[in-house]
Amino acid sequence: GGPYPAYPSGKSWDEASGKTGSGKKFYHNVISGADFAAQPYYVAIITPVIHYCMGGLEIDENSxxxxxxxxxxxxxxxxxxxxxxxxxxxxxxxxxxxxxxxxxxxxxxxxxxxxxxxxxxxxxx
Known part of the structure; x- marks a missing residue:
């Protein structure tokens, strides 16, 4: 366990957001003993979406x-x-x-x- 550097450069911010951004300095939730440094990492952009809406207009048997x-x-x-x-x-x-x-x-x-x-x-x- 323990804190692991989030950025190998040692900076406490990411390059994109700069010193005033909201970068992480340490990952606090890494599993103890995990060999994370040798593993590949994949990145995906996650945005809020609506998957399905319940409710709506009332219809009859002919829609x-x-x-x-x-x-x-x-x-x-x-x-x-x-x-x-x-x-x-x-x-x-x-x-x-x-x-x-x-x-x-x-x-x-x-x-x-x-x-x-x-x-x-x-x-x-």
Missing amino acids: AVLGSGSEAIRGLYAAGEVAGGVHGNNRLGGNSLLDCVVFGRVAGAACAKYMLGDKVKATSL
Whole structure:
């Protein structure tokens, strides 16, 4: 254990941020006895992201968005993460893709019928 120099140069800052930056002088959480000096290191930029949003617009069985009074808003359809209420309080990993595909197809068919009426021809995938 013990502190290990964060920068081999012995400086207490990194070159990019300079003396006023927030560089580290020591790594305090190195596992005791680890041969870290001989190991390769990989760097990745980590940024905050939103992985999945729960909730969203209420839809009916045709993916039409429901307005006040639970009535469908003509011509407005939603699918995927923007449509809420499908998963409940949380979702199982991977189910978001199923949600997007199923309700995306339903919304596409309903939207085509809304736009084209009886001119829509049934297809088989």
